[in-house]
Amino acid sequence: MAPPPLLRAVIMGPPGSGKGTISARIIKHFGMKHLSSGDLLRVNMQKKTEVGILAKSYIDQGRLIPDDIMTRLMLNELKGLDRYNWLLDGFPRTVAQAEALDKECQIDTVIDLDVPFETIKCRLTARWVHPTSGRVYNLEFSPPKVQGIDDITGEPLVQRDDDKPETVTKRLQAYDAQTKPVLEYYRKKGLLKSFSGTETNKIWPHIYTFLQTKLPDVSQKDAATPT
Ligand SMILES: Nc1nc2c(ncn2[C@@H]2O[C@H](COP(=O)(O)OP(=O)(O)O)[C@@H](O)[C@H]2O)c(=O)[nH]1
Ligand SMILES: Nc1ncnc2c1ncn2[C@@H]1O[C@H](COP(=O)(O)OP(=O)(O)O)[C@@H](O)[C@H]1O
Known part of the structure; x- marks a missing residue:
């Protein structure tokens, strides 16, 4: 029997929407490969690659990286994930990026986190990250076991430079102007699945139920209360 077709999914939502x-919960339960444009850019910035140095100037200003650079980076990375179910996070963020992605593969579903801007702003100032893995913490919502330290590696956590209030405002403006049209683009194709709310723990069970119609749960955990 032929294996089931591979799932090509995108997760969208404003900065800080979760x-x-x-994505971390989706990976745990459904074993998809996760490709985050932001994580990839941050690794490049840390390593001071050509892309990383260029990206920093845009990211620090809360602006999007030019489409051609971003598209090349992401499509190149996706080549290595050909044989897996994958979930794209943070890409595409403009209609030009979505069109370029469409030329390479057929997207099956787009999960949209519809979280109000007011909810998001205070979350980001309390966000701490482990830069190499992309693991994310929040002082109130999901604190690390030891303050300032990554639970898994014991390495220090950092705050993102672009989580400053002024930069967050610019990122939200960029989302409105450049990324909201992408939601419309996928809505017209019948691929958009929006999940509205202000709390991740309330939104997640709906996403879990939705994805269960597409993939089996591969985690060992009791699926009745998926976390
Ligand atoms: N208070 C609160 N914080 C949350 C919730 N969901 C996620 N967060 C935190 O909000 C911040 C942004 O979430 P993240 O997943 O990084 O969002 P992204 O920018 O869309 O990838 C992180 O510090 C999360 O730990 C929630 O339901 N309530
Ligand atoms: N697809 C993309 N196109 C252009 N710029 C991007 C893209 N993905 C990430 N970036 C840049 O990286 C920054 C951080 O992205 P990300 O980690 O996804 O943040 P968040 O989800 O919190 O907005 C963005 O503000 C933007 O400058």
Whole structure:
């Protein structure tokens, strides 16, 4: 029997809407490969690659990286994930990126986290990250076991430079102007699945139920209360 077709999914939502947090749960339960444009850029910035040095100037200003650079980076990375179910996070963020992605593969579903801007702003100032893995914490919502330290590696956590209030405002403006049209683009194709709310723990069970119609749960945990 032929194996089932591979799932090509995208997760979207404004900065701080919980894409990273929910992606981690999706990976745990459904074993998809996760490709986050933000994580990839941060690794490049840390290593001071050509792309990383260029990206920093845009990211620090809360602006999007030019489409051609971003598309090349992501499509190149996706080549290595050909044989897996994958979840894209943070890409595409413009209609031009979505069109470029469409030329390479057929997207099956787009999960949209519809979280109000007011909810998001205070979350980001309390966000701490482990830069190499992309693991994300929040002082109130999901604190690390030891303050300032990554639970898994014991390495220090950092705050992102672009989580400063002024930069967050610019990122939200960029989302409105450049990324909201992408939601419309996928809505017209009948691929958009929006999940509205202000709390990840309330949104997640709906996403879990939705994905169960597409993939089996591969985690060992009791699926009745998926976390
Ligand atoms: N208070 C609160 N914080 C949350 C919730 N969901 C996620 N967070 C935190 O909000 C911040 C942004 O979430 P993240 O997953 O990084 O969002 P992304 O920017 O869309 O990838 C992180 O510090 C998360 O730990 C929630 O339901 N309530
Ligand atoms: N697809 C993309 N196109 C252009 N710029 C991007 C893209 N993905 C990430 N970036 C840049 O990296 C920054 C951080 O992205 P990300 O980690 O996804 O943050 P968040 O989800 O919190 O907005 C963005 O503000 C933007 O400058």
